[in-house]
Amino acid sequence: MMVSYPMPLCVAPMMDWTDRNCRFFHRQISRHALLYTEMLTTGAVIHGDRERLLGFSPAEHPVAIQLGGSEPDQLAKAARIAEEWGYDEVNLNVGCPSDRVQSGRFGACLMAEPELVARLVSAMREAVRIPVTVKSRLAIDELEEWPTIENFVRLVSAAGCQRFIVHARKAWLQGLSPKENRDVPPLRYELVHRLKAEFPHLDISLNGGVKSLDAAAEHLRQVDGVMIGRAAYENPYLLAEADRRFFGATEPPRERHAVVEAMLPYMEERLRQGAPLSAITRHMLGLFQGLPGARAWRRYLSENVHKPGAGPEVVSAALAMVRRSAPADVAA
Numbered sequence: 001m002m003v004s005y006p007m008p009l010c011v012a013p014m015m016d017w018t019d020r021n022c023r024f025f026h027r028q029i030s031r032h033a034l035l036y037t038e039m040l041t042t043g044a045v046i047h048g049d050r051e052r053l054l055g056f057s058p059a060e061h062p063v064a065i066q067l068g069g070s071e072p073d074q075l076a077k078a079a080r081i082a083e084e085w086g087y088d089e090v091n092l093n094v095g096c097p098s099d100r101v102q103s104g105r106f107g108a109c110l111m112a113e114p115e116l117v118a119r120l121v122s123a124m125r126e127a128v129r130i131p132v133t134v135k136s137r138l139a140i141d142e143l144e145e146w147p148t149i150e151n152f153v154r155l156v157s158a159a160g161c162q163r164f165i166v167h168a169r170k171a172w173l174q175g176l177s178p179k180e181n182r183d184v185p186p187l188r189y190e191l192v193h194r195l196k197a198e199f200p201h202l203d204i205s206l207n208g209g210v211k212s213l214d215a216a217a218e219h220l221r222q223v224d225g226v227m228i229g230r231a232a233y234e235n236p237y238l239l240a241e242a243d244r245r246f247f248g249a250t251e252p253p254r255e256r257h258a259v260v261e262a263m264l265p266y267m268e269e270r271l272r273q274g275a276p277l278s279a280i281t282r283h284m285l286g287l288f289q290g291l292p293g294a295r296a297w298r299r300y301l302s303e304n305v306h307k308p309g310a311g312p313e314v315v316s317a318a319l320a321m322v323r324r325s326a327p328a329d330v331a332a
Contacts, residue, residue: 207226
């Protein structure tokens with residue numbers, strides 16, 4: 001097992017984004033940040049196409065799987081499968097507010113049932129040797145934030161969960177869309193900081209609205225870890241300095257051009273496995289954000305990766321356009 005705690009920085013599980021291609025790409029930028037799968041339901045893990053859903057490159061380690069479910073035996077079985085596939089951590093989703101998740105009685109609605117979550121954690125811990133962790137909100141709907149999260153963490157930690165990742169907002173299950181739930185409820189960072197102060201023996205990570213490594217460093221003065229989501233997806237190169245700042249690495253970060261070149265053999269392999277080129281390059285569009293040539297990079301990929309027979313040479317051609325716009329790569 002390659003994961004170790006505390007984990008100062010990780011990239012959030014994001015539906016439709018953090019698939020295996022995204023994670024492999026992020027790993028070319030940061031060698032140490034913990035990466036997460038998209039949320040996978042227990043039913044999908046148990047009954048679905050496991051190679052498609054669970055397969056990943058060994059280069060992605062450390063990598064965690066996030067599960068959605070509310071049945072102890074099903075979560076235990078799914079966690080066991082995840083461990084067999086080589087994941088380093090299994091994380092329970094108690095934060096997603098979508099209608100689909102609510103209809104399945106999992107995700108953020110479980111914030112109202114901490115005793116059930118404790119049973120779920122206990123069942124998974126009995127089934128696997130890898131860490132079982134929980135990602136939650138502060139509260140839901142009319143529940144008051146601090147009493148809700150304090151009681152939740154107290155009960156679930158008693159079942160053996162030692163690591164909590166807390167999105168520092170409540171979720172409104174009625175009246176707000178999933179997108180609005182990521183932005184509208186106010187951020188209450190001070191409550192996540194307080195959690196660490198009240199539960200110093202637990203590993204507490206903060207999630208929500210963190211847009212830079214500087215902001216992450218500020219939070220790390222009061223919590224054990226920070227999870228970055230959309231900012232790391234839209235501007236992936238912000239992860240480049242993470243290894244030196246938070247993990248003690250001494251080697252310089254890989255330059256953007258080198259990141260692209262490192263992706264080319266991976267693209268060849270994935271194309272042989274039947275994946276379309278666009279499934280990989282869609283995660284790479286923000287790599288040159290803020291630099292000369294960024295627009296040409298995005299445009300060339302968007303216009304050419306869907307063409308019949310498109311392969312890594314399309315990406316090489318896009319990179320050549322960037323080089324003509326900005327010959328000197330900028331690593332910072």
